[in-house]
Amino acid sequence: MIPIPYTWVLILATVLFGIGAIGVLLRRNAIAIFLSLEIMLNSANLAFAAFALKLAYEGHGAAAAAGQLFVFFIIAVAAAEAAVGLALFIAMFRLKETIDVDRFNILRW
């Protein structure tokens, strides 16, 4: 079996990060925005895994473990963020009966 080069994984992570960032800025549906946020966090996860692979190839075992551990931190944070974000969106839907963020426009300068 030929191992996947870590650069390929990095390219995938970069593409996902771009998709996520553009999605957050352009989509108007709260759930789609939320999905894009999760894609961004997971692109960072992939990047961490890829860099850990690179460091492991180069023989830095301890440094590789640090990156793999960071992935678990991000997974936990993403779960907490999902709880908070979805709760806020549900509260939003109860008040306005929509999850279109453009309808949230009382506060403006």
Added chain:
Amino acid sequence: MSLSDFIPFVPEIFLAAAGLGILLAGITLGKKGVRTLIGSGVAALIVTAVLVWVFGRPQGGPQVILGGMLVLDNLAVFFKLIMIAASIIALIMSAGFLERSPYGGGEYTSLVLFATVGMMVMASGANLASLYVGLELMALSVYILVGYFKLEVKSNEAAVKYFVLGALSSGILVYGISLVYGTLGTLDLRGIHQALAGMAKLNWAAGLGIVLVGFGMLFKVAIVPFHVWTPDAYEGAPTPVTAFISVGPKAAAFAMFLRIFLGAFEPNIAAWRTVMWVAAAATMIFANTAALTQNNVKRMLAYSSIAHAGYALMGIVAGTAMGLWSVMLYMLIYTFMNLGAFGFVILLESRGYAGETIQDYAGLAKRHPAAAAGMLVFMLGLAGIPPTAGFMGKLYVFAAAVQAGYVGLTVIAVVMSAVSLFYYFRIVVQMYLHDGEEDEPAELIRDRWVEAMIFVCVAATLFIGVYPGPMVGWARAGISALGLG
């Protein structure tokens, strides 16, 4: 690692446990127990401050604990005590406000405590992993606090906007951290410093990582152009929450900013300094100009707090030891001035959202001379006029910038401070020169706890302004932390 390694971490463990206990107690006590719950939250914070003083102080030089995750140094102690003080004052100010609202106090108090734990970890983080987890603990607690009045559209809208932009910025931050980790091979701040110092030329991936981490940090301290969430979040949040998020999380974000940029990324200061220069100048110009046109006091204070972040950023641009301690001192002074100013907004909020427009302050001097004098002190302080502490804070930051050769930036800051006088004095003019009879101004609420906290803030603002020596000495003790001494 043995159990005794956790002893310096006891303050955070205690505070998190107290937060969980109060969360449970809140369920059984319900709406009746608001004062009990807030009181126990305040007691827990006071105990934590004592624990920080007993266990959390470094013996001798900076002391790395928990396998390099956290560091005990004077910088951490300084910021931790500021944050605990800010949380105590904000919690006490919330008591009456929450009692008048239909919402309970258990979740509120415990969220403030959890946010404080996160801020304490941010102040003492020595590794990008612990800093990131602390940041998220603080940020997620604060999103819920902003949306705490869940049946009010304004509060909910502010929370959704804050959450979306906050999560976007932490996504950018964490991606930046991954690039820094991948190119330098470590998450440890000292390791990053060594790796960067040993690099002859910065490669593009590490450079991009530093830029993305910088974006994340500028967002968290609300610097133009990453400030768009601030006015909305500050205006929509319940006023005691606004008071809290305008000081505690801002001080924590500055602590993290100092640690990452003046600690870890210091070898590349020449590369990122120019960006920070432009950001600081743009922030001071834009925020002070935008504040001029605001008629809502909370929104005006939001723009004012963006401007203050711009002034504090000057210390980071300077990048010297004096720049570092002047930012620390600035955060301490700003905490008391801003909490006091928001205390008055709480007291005037007697009719739903009244007390938020500048006209509500009309004739306050005639009806409540003491209150008007207190507000005058905070307005003078925020504008940076002696003998208040605000003047001392600005003086040291500006001096640090001049010393480092940034005369142009200092000129911009001084000019924009003069501009800020106009909007702070709009409130003063309303209080002293209008009689307010035709405008039906809002009436002050009698709430002796809020009054007591405002008195503490007035005393601190005047005391540090007249006699800054001890605070300056204390802030200066923090600089050894980053090896800048």
